[in-house]
Amino acid sequence: MCIGAVTYICYIFSFLYPVKYVVYTMSAVLGIGAAFIWTGQGNYLIINTPIEKMSRNSGIFWATSQLSMIIGTTIIYFLFSGMETVNTKTRVLVISILSGIALFSFILFVSLPGSVRQDDISTNKEDKPGPIEVLRGAGRLFRTKHILLLCVAFLYGGLELAFFSGVYGSSVGFTLQLHDSKSLIGLCGILIGCGEVLGGILFGVFGAYTSKIGRSTIVIFGCILHLATYALVFVNLPNNSPFGDTRDEAIITSSAAIAAACGFCLGFADACFNNQFYTSIGTNYPNNSASVFAIFRFVQSIGGFIGFMYSTHLIMYGNLGLLSISAVIGTICFVVSEKVEVNEEEAVRYRNKMGNGSS
Template identity: 65%
Template sequence: MDKGYLNVWFLSVAFMLLFTGFQCLGIIMKTILEGFKLENVNFYADGYLCMALIYISFAIANWFAPSVISLIGPKITMIVGDICYMGYMACFLYPIEIVLYIISVILGIGAALIWTAQGNYLVINTPKEKMPRNSGVFWAMLQLSMIFGNTLIFFLFAGQESIGSKVRILVVFILLGIMGFSLLVFIFLPRSVRHDAISSDAEEKPGPIEVLKGAGTLFKTKHILILCVTFIYSGLELAFFSGVYVSCVGFTLKLPNSKRLIGLTGIFIGIGEVIGGITFGILGAYTAKIGRSTIVIFGLILHVLSFALIFINLPNNSPFGNTSDDAIISSSPVIAVACGFTLGLGDACFNTQFYTALGSTYQNNSASAFAIFKFIQNVGAFAGFLYSTHLILYGNLILLTGFALLGTICFIIAEKIEVNEDEVIKYKMKSKNQEPSNSAK
């Protein structure tokens, strides 16, 4: 195992531990806050609104994250981001409405830092020809967090009609402990095997203002603009499967033991994500032969099938709270869990190809490329959580289907565009003797 590949594994383990906590919290947030409201009548915080605030501040902060990386490097940037996630988790020991909303904004900033730095660290430890393998390793390891976290929920939520303080505090303490180990891994994360124009250790590198301008230049290219439509869809479906859908399952009282089913559905979302990461990432040398566009089309088919089954299996008002309403068919826990699996597998189809496409195309400007990806994706996630506070389930599913079709078409078009990275961004380096270049230092 070469040093760069080993570094990718360290990175993957750190993210798996961190998001065992956060992805689990995202899935149960709406449910535990509704339980807290039953004990505190003057508490009105909404889980969907918290997530919306996270993603809009995440989106805005993405523009500045490459500049931070240029100043302190990807490793320290990820450590700062990890601390923001742990602070957010701690707030759920005793939720206070205004504090939750403020810390949601802070977490969004930390998320922008950690995810942009992650994309940068992944690329500068990965040869171009190994991007499918390494991005697949990262994605599969990251999504193991869905399985671990939701297994915990499956057992702790058994027999619970609502989530009281005792269960909430126990869950938060366990998840905080797991996230603490992620911070240790980030602290001891090895140095990268190479640097690019942004994360160079040399003095002759672009300053934070130049990096910000470079990201703006990249954002205006034809290739990125077309991909942005696909990135928006990835944000909308992220909001749906990571927060809205599992809440709908938990609120559907016609499903047996619906609160426990949240955990089981989350586990199968994670299984789908891991299988997708292995199939289209780690085994990318084989699946790459069918092309990135074909894999994205397969993801589209899986998602449209999922939306159709959810449409008939869950009641229309299930996003908003406990409901005993009937669905079009008798609500089935098997269909609910199966849709979790297909949502996760389809999401992996999209995201592994995004990582491979960006990492292969923008080897020396990965921080800017991934910042733009996360910016657009999180604008989509913000919109998804925001409209889900009022939009009925059927409207949500119809909107998702339309964007899935449009996003897939745009990805196919973008794949046919030739990109010369050297002609996109030419930084003015600090050294007077240094010619403008974007080559790695």
């Protein structure tokens, strides 16, 4: 987590005197750091959470992490309001705010205590897996039926992440039939964050109740909400809105209220999926969470990469069609995975063999 935080700080500072190739290079470094920090955070969450409180703590973690979407977007919305280009003074102010937060976070990471959960085998320093062992454990787990099913759901998580974080807001801004469409980009970003945070709070505060409902039920609800939202986007935005400013009409008269509501629903449904991903990993793989989180971030990042690649070449209806199909397939795979017996013992035995030097 500390190494990941350092890459965020370096990325932010690269904008002090922005040079195109330096920013591109630091973006790639940031991608590596993000993998470190998200895998580390997920593992740390699990090894410090009793299994019966996994849903609650996952919800709290998700809600607090997604607050950044609300706070950050709000700050940028007001600082950049009315600007055609960002002046140096405003740019330095934004960099100062972000770098201050990142440095403070780095200090918090350094000061975090170790695992407090007694049932985690990695609390014993002699049994603690090294990076190579975790990677091999991920490879072994990747071949199991349960993980393969989860990976299909993880892949959809990456695809819809690319849509709501990159495609949707831009498409709303390009739809000139909407009044003051450019300002709606920031509003949609804030409402996506509100949906994410509300979802996290509900799964956190009412974790005991949502656990009784079952992970599959919550994911199915998230899928239905996503499909309904895609349908609203389908009728509310023009088909060529992902490509640039357009005055084309949608199926209905484009509505700012519907566009904003869709942003909130995209965020809330995403929280439904991701909270259950975290809970499933923590519940089923308490002793191999680092390996499974590595798989989770790897597959979800591939989904995000694919989503960003095709989104700039596909009309809106094509984007929505692919997302709808993958939502259904991903949800089915997640539901089936909940009924598959999890075999974590193989990875645990492998770790013990490595620790004893017999492999």
